[in-house]
Amino acid sequence: MRKILIVDDEPNVRLVYKEVLSEKGYEVLEAESSRETFDILNREPIDLLVLDIKLRSESGLDILQRVSKQFPQIPVVLCSAYISFQNDYTSWLADSYIVKSSDPEDLLKEIEKIIEKRGKGL
């Protein structure tokens, strides 16, 4: 079972993602801060990270930078509330980028695409 870590400081948003992703057969872990994120990453292997670009007290981009240094093998889907970083940052550090939406279709599609690509690469 693929393990996905959701990093978002809104518990209800995490709840939505968890429901949607569990239903599709993924094992979902949650973190709401950079400390929790790295606790999990250091503890167990993770297949994919869904990362909110803007956390309450820290920047998702800082986490992205650290993840890409320490765990370069883990693909990251960056989420943000509005389109701003799409053109700027996805091409080099994050593998994908989505705008947060109540409709989970985009997220599911991106995750499948990345996992498929990684699967082939392995």
Place this chain on the structure above:
Amino acid sequence: MARFGEEYCWTIRDDPSVCPYIKPEEGHLLSDIESRIREKCIDCPELRKDLKELANSKDSVFEVFLVLLDEMLRREQRISSFIKSAEIKEEIFDFLVKLSSSLKPVLNRDEILYKALVAFTAGGGLGFNRAFALLAANGRLKGYFALGPLSPEEAVSIWNGINEKNLTVRDLLKFSPHVFYKEKEKFKDVLEVMDFDIEDEPFNRLFKTGTAIVVGPDDDISPVLRSFYKDVPFCAVPFFSHRGRPLGAVLLDNFLTGREVSHDEIKAMEIFATEVSIALERALTYEELEEKIGILEEANTRLRENQELIMKLRSEAVIGEMVLQLIHSFKNPVVAIAGLARVLKKKIQPNSGLSKYIDAILQEAIKLENTLRDFVCFVRTKYISEKSHIDVTRVIELLCQEKREKAKLQGVEIRLNLAKNLPLVLGNHYQLYTCIENLVNNSIEAMPKGGKLFIESGVQNDFIWISITDTGPGIPEDVMKNLFKPFFTTKNIGSGLGLYTSKEIIEKMGGNIKVSCERGKGCKVTVSLPYVKGKEDEENTYS
């Protein structure tokens, strides 16, 4: 023959044939011998001859008469020359008083030089035939104005005109712009070639001695002057500021009358020149002050405009940020509400009575989500990425105004060398400002021990360029490679996004950014941006 028999002409009464000098209307002199001797004989060579003869043949006492006669004539000559000199001095003094009072209220250099040359050329003044005024600036001495006739015919007509109209000194000193420009135009060709180095002779001598000088045909002088004056002698008089700085000079000559200049006149010229110098310095200072006031006023206006613009940009950026922040805080709850409604909808039976409520929640949440999306779009176009025609020069000036003080504290001096009338570029004003600010900040930070920051601009092909050069230590090669990569930073505090964002902004505008570096000598960042063609004359849309 003055001797008539035993008698001499000067003793014979009432016989007109004895003296050819008595005019018909002077008949009384025929009988009044005493008056005749006073008025006629005293200057008559015959009397001297007779006295000589009498001294030889009759009595040596006549020799004494002869000596006395000579001495009397000599004294008379001296007295008349004193009187003449005194008259001239009085006339000059009178003129000087009038010139001085007429120059007092004048602040216009044309008027001052006009009056000065009138004083040097007018009959009641120094009476020169012709005068040229030259003004000093930046080590050169250039012909500015001239007054006088070009030919003897013109001279006669000018002098007759003055006599006919019975013009007084006061009339002559009255400034007439019409006459001024007519004379200036008349001497245009000569004034144009009168362009000398202040060290050319005779000016070198003139400003060194500080007195009026007479230049003769054998003096070694600038070839231009020599070919103009040929062997006509002329005078040169210097104008000085109160601190002894040369302000100009006057060249004077009597090319028509050939009259020689007396010692008294040279002294008078110097006094005239002093009066003119004072007025001229006052006028030049006033002009300079007016010009400086103009510059200051303009700078002040620009400063105010720029400050307003900075405030506007700042507040717009702040509004944009605030709105995006607000949207973000709305977005998460909406995503949660709508997302959970979707989850719930899947979990209940399709025919459950609850589904219409869930649908309603979902619909409303989606509506809210769409409204937020549209609003973000609006805010972004309005405040974040609105494009306009940008005057890069103004952006740079604006930025420097902001940075100069801060840079100074770090010992960094900002020097601008910006091309004039740089064409406009198309882009987002705030973004471009931020971009150049990033580059300037980096350059300033590259000089923690102080230095110089040069910002220059220009046009090449279809691009304008801006270069930012520092005198810092330069960039190591490994840093250079990663310079524009995101999240790359050598600073303790820094996102590593500054240069990356700058590059993105420039590239989005269709330009590029280059860094060249020499170890130990500093770095040069060059930004090229395509300019908007055919828009150079249009007013900036953001201003």
